[in-house]
Amino acid sequence: MPDPLRSVAFDGVGKSYPKGVRAVDGVSLEIAGGSFVALVGASGSGKSTLLKMVNRLIEPSAGRVTIDGIPVDAEPPHLLRRRIGYVFQNVGLFPHLTVGENVAIGLKLAGARDRSARVAELLRLVDLPEAMAARMPDALSGGQRQRVGVARALATSPKLLLMDEPFGALDPVTRDALGKAIRALHEAMDLTTILVTHDMAEALLLADRILVMEAGRLVGDASPRDLLAGKGGAAADALVAVPREQAERLAALAR
Amino acid sequence: MTAAFARVPELLAQHLLLAFAALLLGIAISLPLAVLSARHRGVARLALGLASLIQTIPSLALLALFYPLLLSLSALVGGGIPALGFLPSLLALTLYALLPILRNAVTGLVTLDPAVREAADGVGMTRWQTLRLVEAPLVAPMVMAGIRTAAVWTIGAATLSTTVGQPSLGDLIFAGLQTQNWALVLAGCIAAAALALAVDALLGLAEWGIAHRRRALVWLSLGLLAAAALTALAPALPGPRGVVTIGAKGFSEQYILARLIGARLEAAGYTVRYREGLGSGVAYGALASDAIDVYVDYSGTIWTNQMHRSDVPPRAAIVRGVADWAKRTNDVTLLGTLGFENAYAFVMRGDDARRRGIATIADLAREAPSLKLATDIEFLERSEWKAVQRAYGLRFAEAHPYQPTFMYRALTSGTADVIPAFSSDGRIAAQDLAVLQDPKGAIPGYDAVLLVAPRRADDRRFQAALRPLIGAIPVERMREANYLVDRDADKQSPDAAARWLAARLGR
Ligand SMILES: Nc1ncnc2c1ncn2[C@@H]1O[C@H](COP(=O)(O)OP(=O)(O)OP(=O)(O)O)[C@@H](O)[C@H]1O
Ligand SMILES: [Mg+2]
Numbered sequence: 145m146p147d148p149l150r151s152v153a154f155d156g157v158g159k160s161y162p163k164g165v166r167a168v169d170g171v172s173l174e175i176a177g178g179s180f181v182a183l184v185g186a187s188g189s190g191k192s193t194l195l196k197m198v199n200r201l202i203e204p205s206a207g208r209v210t211i212d213g214i215p216v217d218a219e220p221p222h223l224l225r226r227r228i229g230y231v232f233q234n235v236g237l238f239p240h241l242t243v244g245e246n247v248a249i250g251l252k253l254a255g256a257r258d259r260s261a262r263v264a265e266l267l268r269l270v271d272l273p274e275a276m277a278a279r280m281p282d283a284l285s286g287g288q289r290q291r292v293g294v295a296r297a298l299a300t301s302p303k304l305l306l307m308d309e310p311f312g313a314l315d316p317v318t319r320d321a322l323g324k325a326i327r328a329l330h331e332a333m334d335l336t337t338i339l340v341t342h343d344m345a346e347a348l349l350l351a352d353r354i355l356v357m358e359a360g361r362l363v364g365d366a367s368p369r370d371l372l373a374g375k376g377g378a379a380a381d382a383l384v385a386v387p388r389e390q391a392e393r394l395a396a397l398a399r
Numbered sequence: 400m401t402a403a404f405a406r407v408p409e410l411l412a413q414h415l416l417l418a419f420a421a422l423l424l425g426i427a428i429s430l431p432l433a434v435l436s437a438r439h440r441g442v443a444r445l446a447l448g449l450a451s452l453i454q455t456i457p458s459l460a461l462l463a464l465f466y467p468l469l470l471s472l473s474a475l476v477g478g479g480i481p482a483l484g485f486l487p488s489l490l491a492l493t494l495y496a497l498l499p500i501l502r503n504a505v506t507g508l509v510t511l512d513p514a515v516r517e518a519a520d521g522v523g524m525t526r527w528q529t530l531r532l533v534e535a536p537l538v539a540p541m542v543m544a545g546i547r548t549a550a551v552w553t554i555g556a557a558t559l560s561t562t563v564g565q566p567s568l569g570d571l572i573f574a575g576l577q578t579q580n581w582a583l584v585l586a587g588c589i590a591a592a593a594l595a596l597a598v599d600a601l602l603g604l605a606e607w608g609i610a611h612r613r614r615a616l617v618w619l620s621l622g623l624l625a626a627a628a629l630t631a632l633a634p635a636l637p638g639p640r641g642v643v644t645i646g647a648k649g650f651s652e653q654y655i656l657a658r659l660i661g662a663r664l665e666a667a668g669y670t671v672r673y674r675e676g677l678g679s680g681v682a683y684g685a686l687a688s689d690a691i692d693v694y695v696d697y698s699g700t701i702w703t704n705q706m707h708r709s710d711v712p713p714r715a716a717i718v719r720g721v722a723d724w725a726k727r728t729n730d731v732t733l734l735g736t737l738g739f740e741n742a743y744a745f746v747m748r749g750d751d752a753r754r755r756g757i758a759t760i761a762d763l764a765r766e767a768p769s770l771k772l773a774t775d776i777e778f779l780e781r782s783e784w785k786a787v788q789r790a791y792g793l794r795f796a797e798a799h800p801y802q803p804t805f806m807y808r809a810l811t812s813g814t815a816d817v818i819p820a821f822s823s824d825g826r827i828a829a830q831d832l833a834v835l836q837d838p839k840g841a842i843p844g845y846d847a848v849l850l851v852a853p854r855r856a857d858d859r860r861f862q863a864a865l866r867p868l869i870g871a872i873p874v875e876r877m878r879e880a881n882y883l884v885d886r887d888a889d890k891q892s893p894d895a896a897a898r899w900l901a902a903r904l905g906r
Binding site: 199201220221222223224225226227230232234235236237238239240249250253296297 | 512514515516517518519520521522523524525528532533536537612
C-alpha cells in the first residue's frame with residue numbers, strides 16, 4: 145500500500161439546496177497527494193461547500209468524493225474527521241477550555257495519555273510561547289487564535305489539511321507571516337493542503353495549483369505561473385488582473 | 400413567637416424533601432427534553448408551549464387538579480396510587496419546575512456560537528461527545544440559572560401542598576390564617592423564605608463555580624445541598640408503625656380536636672404527627688387510603704358529599720347510615736359521636752334579626768332579596784345550600800365567599816347581613832348572633848363523629864385511647880373552646896384550647 149499522501153478526488157460532485165440553489169454543480173477533479181491547492185472564486189461561488197464535502201461537514205447531493213480511492217462515506221464521519229485537519233475563518237476555539245486543552249482535544253478524543261509534551265511541540269510549531277497553553281482563548285489576539293486553530297488541526301498529525309479562509313480577519317502583516325508558516329508546515333509535515341481564499345495574490349504566492357470557481361462550477365485550473373501567463377481562462381484572468389494591476393501601480397508609485 | 404417556631408424543624412424537613420424531589424425530577428425531565436428540543440424545532444415548540452401553559456395554571460389549582468386525576472388513574476389500574484399527600488404535590492411541583500430549566504437550557508443550546516459546533520464536528524467529536532465536552536459545559540451556567548429560578552419557585556409553591564395533605568411549611572401558614580395566629584403565619588413565611596434564599600445562594604455558588612472553572616466550589620455547594628437533604632430525610636425514615644397521623648380540616652375546631660386526639664394518643668405511647676388544613680373533600684379520602692389514621696368529620700358532610708344523599712332523616716339515623724356505609728365501602732370505622740353537632744346554621748346579627756322580625760329560614764326567605772350573604776369558601780358549592788334553596792326558595796341580593804374568620808367580620812361589620820355559620824362556633828353566643836330555625840328540616844344533622852382509618856380497624860389500644868372522647872363534648876363546651884382560639888383578644892393556641900377542653904371532658 146502506498147504511503148497515504150491523501151490524494152483527493154471529486155467525481156461529478158454536486159450540492160443543491162431545497163430552494164433550487166446549486167451551491168456546487170458537477171465538479172470532477174483530482175488533487176495529488178502532497179500538493180498545495182488554492183481554491184479561489186467570488187463570494188458565494190461554492191468554495192466552502194466543495195471543501196466541506198471532503199470531511200463530510202456537508203454531504204453531496206450528487207457524485208462522490210474519495211480519499212486515496214476510498215469513498216469518504218465508507219466510515220462514520222467522526223472517524224474520518226479525526227484524520228483530517230480543519231481550520232476555518234471563525235476558528236471556533238472552545239471558549240471553556242484553555243489553549244492547551246483546545247490544542248489537545250483531538251489527542252483526547254483519540255485517547256492519548258500524556259498530551260502536554262505534544263501541546264508544547266505544537267505551540268512551538270506555530271510560533272507561540274509554550275506558556276500560552278494555560279491561557280483562555282478570550283485572552284488572545286485574533287492572529288494568535290488562528291495559530292492555535294492551526295495547532296489544533298495538526299495535533300493528530302493528519303496528512304490532509306483543509307483550510308477555509310484561515311487568515312480572513314487578520315491584518316496584512318500577520319496574514320503574510322501566517323501564510324508563510326503554513327507553507328513551511330506543509331513542506332515539513334508532507335501534507336496535502338487545500339486552502340480556500342478570496343485573495344488571489346495569496347493563492348498565487350502560496351499554492352502549487354489554483355482552482356477557480358464560479359457559480360458552483362470549476363472554471364479554471366492552472367499553476368500560478370500559467371495563470372499569470374493568461375492560460376487559466378477568462379474567469380481566472382479577471383481575478384488575476386486585480387493583484388497584477390495593484391502591483392503595477394505600486395511599482396509606478398515607487399518610481 | 401418561639402412557640403410558633405416549635406414545629407418549624409419538622410415541617411422544614413418535609414418541605415425541603417418535597418421541593419428537592421420535585422426539583423430533581425424536573426431536572427431529570429427537562430434536560431433530555433432540552434437536548435431534544437435544540438435538535439428538533441417541533442419538539443421545542445411543543446415542549447416550551449406546554450411548559451408555559453402549565454405555568455399559567457395557578458399553583459393551587461394545579462395541585463387540586465392532581466387529586467381527581469390520580470383518583471381516577473388509581474381506579475383505572477385497580478387502586479394503589481395515592482391521590483393525596485406526597486405524590487400529587489411532587490407531580491404538580493415538578494411540572495412547575497420544568498419551564499425555567501427547559502427554557503434556559505434550550506435558549507443556551509440554540510444560541511450557542513455555531514463556529515464552536517462546527518469546530519466540534521471538525522475535530523471529529525460524536526454527537527454525544529459534542530454534548531458532553533462542548534455543549535454541556537458552555538450551557539451549564541445558563542442551566543444553573545434556570546435551576547435556581549425553579550428552586551425558588553418550587554420552594555414557594557410547596558407551601559400549598561398542605562391543601563392536598565402533604566405536610567409543609569404551609570401547615571403553619573394555613574393554620575395561622577385560620578386561627579388568626581399571625582405569629583404562626585410569620586413563622587411559616589420566614590422559614591420558607593429563608594429556605595429559598597439559602598438554596599438559591601448555594602446554587603448561585605455552584606453556578607459561579609461552573610462559570611469560573613472552580614470545581615471545588617461546585618462540589619462544596621452541591622455537597623451542602625445533599626447533606627441538607629439527607630438530614631431532612633433522617634426523621635422521615637423510621638417506619639410508620641408506631642407513628643399516628645391525625646388529620647384536620649382547615650378551621651379552629653378541627654385544629655383543637657386534632658390536638659385533643661393527639662394528646663390522648665401520645666399518652667397511650669404513640670408518636671403523633673399532624674396533617675392540618677386538609678380540604679373538606681380531601682380529608683375523608685385521606686383517611687380511607689390510610690394517609691391519615693384518624694380525624695373528626697361531621698355526619699351530614701359524609702351523608703351529602705360522600706354518599707350523595709339528599710333526603711334528611713333524623714340525626715341518629717344519619718349517624719347510623721354513615722357508620723354502615725363507611726364500614727362497607729371503605730372499611731372506615733365510625734368510633735362514635737363526640738356529643739355535639741356542628742351544623743350549618745343561618746345566622747344574623749341579633750338586633751338586626753329582631754328588628755326585621757326574622758326567626759326562621761322561612762322568615763329569611765321573605766326578606767332575602769334585599770339582604771347580602773357572606774359564606775365560607777365552599778358553601779355555595781355544597782349540596783346543603785342547594786337543599787335549603789330548594790326547600791325555602793332563598794334568593795339573596797348578593798353572595799360572596801370568604802375565609803371563615805373574615806366571614807364573621809363581614810357580618811359584624813355590616814358588610815353582610817346573613818352568614819351560614821357553624822352551630823358549635825363560639826362567636827355565636829359571644830357576639831350576640833341569632834341562629835335561624837330550620838322548620839322544614841332541610842339541613843341534615845352534623846354530629847361530630849370520630850373516624851378511624853382501615854389500618855387501625857383492629858388496633859385495640861388505639862381505639863381504647865380514643866373511646867373516652869365519645870359523647871364527652873357538649874356543644875357549649877366546644878363553643879367555649881372554639882372561642883378561646885377565635886376571639887380577637889387574649890387568643891389561645893389550638894394546643895392550649897385542647898388542654899382546656901381535655902380538663903373538662905364530661906359524660
Ligand atoms: N444551508 C444552505 N442553504 C441554502 N443555500 C446555501 C446553504 N449554504 C450555502 N448556500 C448557498 O450556496 C452557495 C455557495 O456557498 P459557499 O458557502 O460554498 O460559498 P463560498 O464560495 O464559500 O462564499 P464565501 O467566499 O462568501 O465564503 C451560496 O450561494 C450560498 O448562498
Ligand atoms: Mg466560504
